[in-house]
Amino acid sequence: MQKNRFRVAIIGAGPGGLCLAQGLKRQGIAFDVYERDAALDSRPQGYRLRINADGQAALRDCLPPQLYALLQASCAQDLGQVQALDVLLNSAAAWNDAWDKEPDLKAHRQTLREALLCGIADRVHFGKELRELGRHSDGRVSFDFADGTRCRADLLVGADGSQSRVAAQCFPSAGGGDTGAVCIYGKAALDSEAVAPLLRRGTSVVFGDDLALVLDAMRFADATSLTPVDDYLYWAMIGRRERFGLGAQLPTADGAVRRWLTTVSEHWATGLRAVFDATPDGTLAMLPVRQACAPLATVAGRVTALGDALHVMSPASGLGCNSALRDAAALATQLSATLAGAATLEQAVARYEHEMRLRAGAALAASTRGGQQLYGAVRGAADGR
Template sequence: MSTTPAPRIAVIGAGPGGLTCARILQKHGITATVYDRDTGPDARDQGGTLDLHADNGQIALREAGLLGEFFRLARHEGQEMRQMDRAGTILFHHIPEQDERFKPEIDRGRLRDLLLNSLQPGTVRWDHTLQTISGPAAGPRQLHFTNGTTIECDLVIGADGAWSKVRRALSQVTPRYSGVSFLETWFHDVSIQHRDIAELVGPGSAAAADGDRGLFAQRNSGDHIRVYIIQRVPADWITAGGLTPQDTSGIRAHLLEHYRDWSPRLRKLITDNDGLYVDRPIFALPVPHTWEHNPTVTLIGDAAHLMPPLGVGVNLAMLDACELALAVAHHNTVDQAIRAYESTMLPRSTETAQLLDGAADDLLSAELPDFATTDHH
């Protein structure tokens, strides 16, 4: 970027993609500011665990200079995977090799802290919810935040997830409901309070499905297990059934009826949870999702290509972040950098999205899925 003044770069969203992008830009001596709607780094639970793959997420961490630290924090045993039928019989069991490093697990919160702590102080501006983007397509752009702040920048990077506000500057498309919904629930202190479940799930993850219903359980650090109850239901199934999200006993009774022919051992994943159920309907962007090139705005991760949760989302977001940051570092103008980045990102994400189009249904399949050995989120 030596031939022109350094561009003013705004990254919207302090998730793994946005933070990875800012970190790699900083490693190349380029300043970027990240704006996030959360009031601070600990404003909310960051979600469960994820596996970072050698062929995408780990590439980004290597470029960010954080791969060694990631391997120290990661749970390599989390790569273990059990696939069961509804009777609880194990049909498939992957036990990782001692030195297997293809896709170790890390809690989202730990990954977020690793990335946050690698950034220069003050990089992330909390409590900044983007409202609108104005200014000519050629730039500079003005970002208007709900707290009354307005900032001017030369490059806007939308790393703001499924319901991206930045996307609206490029595309009128919105995510559509997949027909499949997750209900997330938690188990704490499992080695003492939930020994049966700890044994059933093991050190990694365990899944079961019968074609209409599924369960996916995943070990997190700190002796926690998260379970996702997977159903093919209307997006508003809780309220349509006369229930509220807070009505834990009502939802539990409904689920027990829905899973009545499953084994008692697996039904404990539905009934013995600590706390509420959290409704997570699965949305995806239409395939392919592309847009007219814009010289000052681009997207990474779910903002660009929201797909069903089958193990690629965070990995692709981090690879996008890495490639965009390197493009900015290696091109003379923001416009050239965006063109170079999108020329590889859009075909890659379209190809992956086509593979996963409708794949939310695979989460319910009684057949052993292809991703039993490769992807399992």
């Protein structure tokens, strides 16, 4: 390795991995990103992401100003309105959520990834499914892919999500446990007249019996150079398995999920139930809610990770993506010290991981509280109508 020069390999081209790549490029650090999917859009990966003040600061730190401006312009309009409702669409008790305090960016997930790919596409390699890692006497890390290729780097970063291959091999205790809750996501036609008008004007949090439904009107403004996205109504329902009468095996087929939605919402307001009817086939997903314990100290040296790979958390407080972005910015900053000769790679990684553990611990605690608010302890207050 040349003095103060090194190469970073990033496994995973999600928002966290691509944000880190942008940050490394801005610092002048060599990198490559390896993604198992065949292309950026080869499979659906969700819809709306809310980027809070911390996530926005991380993106500003990592992106060149013109790219951050492009990302901002690609986000949905801030409609301002945040309302708490019951399942009959009456006003419910106020919900003290961070959304009320300062505006978030509302990004379409695929558009966010497309923006983060700008300027670094030649360093992102698709169709690369990680298999094995190895370490060498010179400190470098080797890694093999399912297609038979092998690469080496001075530092390897797992940004490959909650089912991380990197974490499974190097940080096996980092995996998140099943919380007993499930979340179902979808996107509905925003112009459907059958959907209650008040649900199409901003953000709504609907409280039911041991469950909650979050809806967000995604209206996009001026066209950008990124792929256009039609307006849509994002929705996500979260609650405990027993509330929904579900066992360990979750329904996956559209028909089974729709039948479950029909049963759960049988006595809800017609204009709310219409959201599910306005959701096209192929846009539904039901997933278990997983949550990690507070991240422990690691001893992997030249291997580290960020985001869900180390600290997967419930979507209840919308902190998962923001935590990954903060990790990315923090790691890029620490690695810049190595480039300047002020720290070894091992020292930079250790400092990053110390900061990450503190941040992630706080975010995991906030996520737990958010779950209690949405479908647990706060239910009685929210339903007191």
